[in-house]
Amino acid sequence: MAQEQSENKDFSHLDTQHNPSMVDVSGKTITKRTATARSIIALTPEIVAQFVNGDIQTKKGAVFQTAIIAGTMGAKKTSDLIPLCHPLGLDSCKFNIELQGNEVIIDCTCSLTAKTGVEMEALTGATIAALTVYDMCKAFSHDLVIKETKLLSKTGGKSDYKA
Structure with missing residues (x-):
């Protein structure tokens, strides 16, 4: 069961007039x-059959390796994609990608020392990595499903x- 982060249930990105506003972190x-997020993408048996030496091999290259690069790039660009996110200089962005049965489990962990958290960066990294797996595997089949993306944990x- 997920733990509640705060007793305050107000939306943090609205000002007193209910207009969108970046959260003021100057007093924090x-x-x-740190934050860890997970995306899961279901593959077809035809795609799973391409799994060799720890990665899915396609004409476009090694899928997991490319997903790690794309996910890292996405995490670093989070504030460009989500309007009210603070631009952050990540100290670390790491991925663990595994094939379990017909599912690719993508975990992205981001960390930094700052006044605001890195949940959105971890979620963005995991999502972009999953989208990259989809893009690289769609030549085999469009019956791919990105099943879920969720926050697993955050500290600080x-x-x-x-979760």
């Missing part, structure tokens, strides 16, 4: 912050979270 304390700041 600088702490080490006011509260920690673990």
